[in-house]
Every structure is written in structure tokens, then in C-alpha cells.
Amino acid sequence: MRSGVFITLEGGEGAGKTTQQALLAERLQQEGYACLCTREPGGTALGQELRALLLHGDPISPLAELLLYAADRAEHVQTRIRPALAAGQVVICDRFTDSTLAYQGYGRGLDLDLIRQLNQLATGNLQPHLTLWLDLPLQVGLERARSRQTAHLSGAKKFSPVDRMEQAQWPFHQRLYQGFQELAATEPQRIVRIDAQGSPEEVARRIWAVVKSRLG
Ligand code: T5A
DSSP, X not given: OOOOEEXXXXXXXXXXXXXXXXXXXXXXHHTTOOEEEEESXXXXXXXXXXXXXXXXXSOOOHHHHHHHHHHXXXXXXXXXXXXXXXXXXXXXXXXXXXXXXXXXXXXXXXXXXXXXXXXXXXXXXXXXXXXXXXXXXXXXXXXXXXXXXXXXXXXXXXXXXXXXXXXXXXXXXXXXXXXXXHHHHHOTTTEEEEEOOSOHHHHHHHHHHHHHHHHO
């Protein structure tokens, strides 16, 4: 049996992670790989409840927010990600530990070392083999996320209303963008920057070139 491969997708709001997750899974399946597509927060039943609290509930203090993301992750890694990897699947996760560093660390200003420790605790030291950072200019990503909200309000088939993070102010998004830049510079082997501009198919081709070279 092939050993499992753990790929995460990261980036700011509306960067195209969900779209690219589906396209990557489709491509991998064509190549004969079994895939699990999942996400954080919300990859488990408990996670769904935490997601509602985190993104659409009443305001939460930054430390409580951090701990809820950690709880979501602990459950997710234990009950879904590790079993899929053990079964030899390619796990493609929409956001993981780097989002916590970017949003709660760079964005909210919580201590990065504390977040790293908590990430280790929640994951039992599980690290992605490959992280694809979808790099899109902030304004473009936020406009995409907002147009998705407009589609929701006008009754189009998909997508949720604007969430707590999308409502955050511009400097918050600038800080977390800087966070992703710094994280990618710190771990260039694991975190690969993908230019997320252009059509979904163009971005998918860039992603496939990287994934193929790693799987090969
Ligand atoms: N969070 C999460 C934390 O604060 N800490 C953490 O530890 C974790 C794990 C998750 C929120 O939680 C926060 C970060 C987030 O704010 P979410 O709803 O999952 O909430 O939010 P996002 O991950 O940001 O998901 P989005 O749906 O907003 O963005 P995606 O998935 O990056 O983008 P996608 O694919 O949905 O595309 C957005 C829109 O753009 C279009 C799509 O059709 C869609 O309408 N689109 C394109 N349009 C033009 N060209 C392309 N190439 C396009 N690709 C997609």
C-alpha cells in the first residue's frame, strides 16, 4: 500500500483553496490516488459545531478562539486525518496549523511560540508533507469572498454568508498576509508559494506541477 501523503492549502480569504482542493482531488483520483478532502475548522461533527461558534457566533476573546481552533484540530487529526493517512490516502486539508499562526498569531497578536506549542499538542506533532500557499493580492481575495456572499444572498446554490474573519479590518488582513510570507520564507521546503491569480484551471496546473514533482 502507498503511504499516506498530507497536503494542506493555505492563504487569505477567498484565495481559491476550496476550488483548488476539488480540482486537485479530481486530478489525483484520475492518477489512481484515493483522497480525503477535509477542512478546518469543521472537519468533524464536533468541528462543525465549533465552526459555527468560531465564525458565526458571538464575539470570542482571542485566547478562547485559539483554544477552540486547537480543540477542532485535535479531534480532526485523531479521528479523520491520521486514520486516512494510515490507510494510504492523500489527505488534502483546507487550512491547518499555518492558519492559526497567521490569523491568531500575526492577525490577533497572540504569542507565536505559544501557538506552535499548542499546534504540536493538538496534532501530536503531525506536520503536512506539503503546504500550498495560495498567494493572491488581498483586495482580489476579499472581493472574491464578498462576491460569493452576494451570490448567497441572491439565492445562488452555494456558499455561506460573510464570516467573522472576512469582516475584520484591512490591517488585520495585511498582518496575516505578512504572516504567510514569513512562514513560507522560514520553511521553504514544506511551504510552496502558488500564484493564485488567473483562472482556476491555470492555478490548478501550477499546483499539479508541484504536487506531481513531490509524489514522483
Ligand atoms: N481560521 C481557520 C483561523 O482563524 N484560524 C485557524 O486555525 C483556522 C484553521 C475559515 C476561517 O477560519 C479562520 C480563517 C478563515 O477566516 P472559511 O469559510 O473556510 O473560514 O474561509 P476560507 O478558508 O477563507 O474560505 P473561502 O471560501 O473564503 O476562500 P477559499 O476557499 O480560499 O476560496 P474559494 O475557492 O471558496 O473561492 C472564493 C470565490 O472565488 C471564486 C470561487 O468561485 C468563489 O466564488 N474563485 C475564483 N474566481 C476567479 N478566479 C479564480 N481562480 C477563482 N478561484 C475561486
